[in-house]
Amino acid sequence: MPPSYEHQSKKRRLDPEDGGGAPGFRTQERFRPTLPRDWTISIAVPTSLITDCVTREQRTTNVGRIARAMAIFSVDEVVIFDDTPADKRMNNADLDAYTGDVDPAHFMEHILTYLETPPFMRKVLFPLHPNLRSQGLLPSLDMPHHPHKDEWLPYREGMTLDVPPKGGKGTVVDIGMPNTVTITESIPPKTRVTLRMPDDPNGTPEPVHPSAPRTGSGYFWGFSVRKASSLSSVLTESPYEDGYDLSIGTSERGVLLAKAFPDYEPANFNHLLVLFGGPRGLEYAAMNDPQLGEMGIAGARTKELFDHWVNVLPNQGTRGIRTDEAMLIALTGLRRLWDSS
Numbered sequence: 001m002p003p004s005y006e007h008q009s010k011k012r013r014l015d016p017e018d019g020g021g022a023p024g025f026r027t028q029e030r031f032r033p034t035l036p037r038d039w040t041i042s043i044a045v046p047t048s049l050i051t052d053c054v055t056r057e058q059r060t061t062n063v064g065r066i067a068r069a070m071a072i073f074s075v076d077e078v079v080i081f082d083d084t085p086a087d088k089r090m091n092n093a094d095l096d097a098y099t100g101d102v103d104p105a106h107f108m109e110h111i112l113t114y115l116e117t118p119p120f121m122r123k124v125l126f127p128l129h130p131n132l133r134s135q136g137l138l139p140s141l142d143m144p145h146h147p148h149k150d151e152w153l154p155y156r157e158g159m160t161l162d163v164p165p166k167g168g169k170g171t172v173v174d175i176g177m178p179n180t181v182t183i184t185e186s187i188p189p190k191t192r193v194t195l196r197m198p199d200d201p202n203g204t205p206e207p208v209h210p211s212a213p214r215t216g217s218g219y220f221w222g223f224s225v226r227k228a229s230s231l232s233s234v235l236t237e238s239p240y241e242d243g244y245d246l247s248i249g250t251s252e253r254g255v256l257l258a259k260a261f262p263d264y265e266p267a268n269f270n271h272l273l274v275l276f277g278g279p280r281g282l283e284y285a286a287m288n289d290p291q292l293g294e295m296g297i298a299g300a301r302t303k304e305l306f307d308h309w310v311n312v313l314p315n316q317g318t319r320g321i322r323t324d325e326a327m328l329i330a331l332t333g334l335r336r337l338w339d340s341s
Contacts, residue, residue: 030151031144033218040076040271041338042244043069043331044234046083046285047104048278049323059104060134063111065324070112071141073331074220077239080108081228083278083285105227107131111138112225117192118146120176121159124190145194145213145221147176154197155213155221156205162189173205181205194221231285232292234275235305244273249282249306250330252316257333260308267337274334275306276323 045066050059070078082105110131115138117125126132140146145157158173158181165172165182172180173193183205187193194212195205213221228234238244246269254260261267277285286292286302303309312330313321321329 030148031153031219036214036216036218038215039269039338040240041074042077042079042271042273043075043327044079044081044228044273044275045108045323045327046081046276046278047108048083048280048284050104050108051084052279057134057137059107060111060137062324063108064115064138066108066327067112067115067141068139069324069327069331070223071143072328073335075223075331076214076220077224077226078112079226079228079234079273080105080112081231081234081285083231083288085288086290109225109227111135112223114138115141116143116222116225118157118176120147120174121157121192124159125192143222144219149177152197153219154217155208155219156195156197158193158195158205160187160189160191160193175205183207230289230291231275231282231305232289234273238271238273240271242270244271245269246271246308247273247275247306248308248310248334249275249303250310250312250326251277251281251283251303252311252314253281253300254303254309254311256314257310257312260310261334261337264336266340269337272338274330276326276330278323279320 049066050062053059053062066078069075084104110129114122114126114132114135119140144153145155147153147156156175156177158175161172161174161180163172163180169186170182170184171187172182173195174180175195181195181204183193183195185207187207193207194210196208196212196216197205208216210221213219224239226237226239228237235244235247246267248260275282277283283299283302286305287298292298292305297304310330312326312333
């Protein structure tokens with residue numbers, strides 16, 4: 001169950017150490033961690049979010065707005081699912097030969113992964129590609145793991161370099177600071193790693209699991225990106241051992257949020273999943289899902305897939321709300337389920 005927000009911070013300082021030690025600068029913490037947490041927030045969005053876009057620039061900015069919502073609300077996972085009819089999807093041969101911005105799922109995954117990556121390592125980890133031709137239109141996410149040179153955090157994202165370390169052992173890592181650091185482990189170059197920084201200025205950073213900043217200290221540390229072939233695959237192919245234990249589908253035909261969750265208290269869950277439809281809603285995604293078709297789930301029965309079927313903005317003043325707008329509205333209303341501050 002998501003805990004209330006608490007934090008006990010202390011200022012720390014790391015002295016300069018060329019090459020092997022941690023970089024030196026005085027702390028200026030902009031991000032305050034919550035309590036360490038194992039629970040997660042996941043969001044699922046359809047490929048139809050961009051299939052109606054006329055230009056690459058429109059597709060790029062649409063996905064950029066989704067990424068901003070992920071960052072603003074500290075979402076841990078974004079799932080991209082294909083909600084288009086089967087006869088309009090790319091076959092395996094097309095996907096194997098794919099090099100451009102034709103496949104919407106690949107395009108969305110590429111842009112979201114690019115934005116989640118710390119800026120200082122993008123040029124190396126993301127070679128020139130047609131999907132990134134309009135990357136100049138993308139917003140800055142400025143998440144905790146995107147480093148600023150005037151702030152200190154107990155964790156850093158780094159990229160291993162093909163540089164011989166002092167003493168000949170270990171691996172030199174670029175952490176987006178004036179000085180590199182050296183770790184004792186031997187890791188191939190151009191590998192992204194998560195490091196726990198030492199309290200002792202003469203200490204050595206330690207590689208940790210990418211989830212350690214969240215589970216160990218309560219820091220939001222970016223989001224993972226997953227592709228799903230259909231709406232049903234979003235639910236059945238969860239990366240978590242026991243799947244998602246609370247799922248929320250959004251629809252203008254759903255019940256009011258206050259009716260679905262009447263008590264202003266955090267919800268009891270381990271892994272929450274919120275699903276959004278495209279211009280034609282989640283019902284359109286269910287209609288184009290072969291597995292759900294065999295089960296007779298379509299139209300009004302789509303709500304049976306979820307624990308809750310909610311309308312986050314009744315009496316709207318426009319005929320339609322874009323998916324990126326619906327996300328901001330929905331997450332604002334749903335945030336009380338996990339944030340009691």
